[in-house]
Amino acid sequence: MQRTAVALLILGLVVGMCPRGAVGGQEFRRLPVREYCDKMKAGWIGQMCGVGWGGPTEFKWKGAIIPADKIPQWEAVMVNQFNQDDIYVEMTFVRSMELNGLDVSLRQAGIDFANSGYPLWHANRAGRDNLRKGIAPPDSGHPQFNKHADDIDYQIEADFSGLIAPGLPNVAIALGEKFGRLMNYGDGMYGGQFVGGMYAEAFFEDDPVKIVEAGLKCIPKESQYAETIRDVLRWYKENPDNWEKTWELIEKKYDRNPAYRRFSCSGAESDFNIDAKINGAYIVMGLLYGKGDPDKTIVISTRCGQDSDCNPSNSGGVLFTTMGFSKLPERFTSAVNNEGVFSHTAYNFPRLIEVCEKLARQAVVKAGGRIEKEANGEEVFVIPVETPKPSKLEQCWEPGPVANSRFTEEEMKRIQQPGS
Secondary structure (H helix, E strand, O other): OHHHHHHHHHHHHHHHHOOEEEEOOEEEEEEEHHHHHHHHHHHHHHHHHHHHHHHHHOOOOOOOOOOHHHOOOOOHHHHOOOOOHHHHHHHHHHHHHHHHOOOOOHHHHHHHHHOOOOOOOHHHHHHHHHHHOOEOOOHHHOOOOOOOOOEOHHHHOOHHHHHOOOOOHHHHHHHHHHHHHHOOOOHHHHHHHHHHHHHHHHOOOOOHHHHHHHHHOOOOOOOHHHHHHHHHHHHHHHOOOOHHHHHHHHHHHHOOOHHHOOOOOOOOOOOOOOEHHHHHHHHHHHHHHHOOOHHHHHHHHHHOOOOOOHHHHHHHHHHHHHHOHHHOOHHHOOOOOOOOEOOOOOOEHHHHHHHHHHHHHHHHHHOOOEEEEOOOOOEEEEEEOOOOOOOOOOOOOOOOOOOOOEOOHHHHOOOOOOOO
């Protein structure tokens, strides 16, 4: 009996030290909080580097690969992106959760977004205009009211949803159902859930193919968005050393074929393509063909064209998360301005990291995990292994009914109109 008890104690200690273990049939993964913060911090830096590096090329090449000699040389100060919508919009969502908790209501999220003061475009602009007119979410992102509902917007700002959900894809999916509904629908929302799912897995995985596959599990497999990502994975395996060939295949199917631009805000024949699907393909291009190299990852996503600052911001953010801040090349971190405040937000960089850690702690516990202390006092996230549960299938060109959701008179009093 005594020997059995000792053996069980030893087994428990071994399981406790392993990155992955099971208790009562539930699998868990372990992630030191210190390591989580290091990776989460890197994820934000990756976004800032990607959008800063690609910024000068945005929409200057549409339906064409950007020539290599037209890509700017990286300069360390490019990391300081305090006035980029790819960065500041998602901080409004972070702020909503900071003030109201992870379970902030959809309506409160809508009020907070309506009260944002920064410039916006496309689905974000249309969604916020709807909210200010009293059209409450989810209708603010419904195709009947938002002609940009399949645009890239939630995709470019969904990074936060995975950065506060390490190993928790269902948290990223749920956050998409909340914040993605403010301005997007169908593939437009799935793009953000896909990105969030990749980030969630990037805390435990560094193989780009496996990270992309993890994100793919977070969206409806029948959607055109999922079809796009499956195609890019297949074409990558067929042309592992020729990204230009895969780019041409993407272009032929997802830019030139009207069947895959059925809710294009610019028209199916336009060379301007801000649809979430094709730009999502360019995110994946950087991750797959970059093969773990930060420069190649960002540059390839940029050279694919179209929204060529937002796409490398997503791919750079995911890759940098796998690496961790402490392992990033100094050229990406040496000039970070910790005092700069992101446009119309409450955050400088250190404050942003602090709040994201707080939200991640809430997310882990809410998902059924826990925070343990090791003998040396170090905290460890014990995170349940989840099977992703994607949202239901919706398509912007064949949308479901509206919710007839309107803000009440009292709620409208809490929304500040421009110029008031």
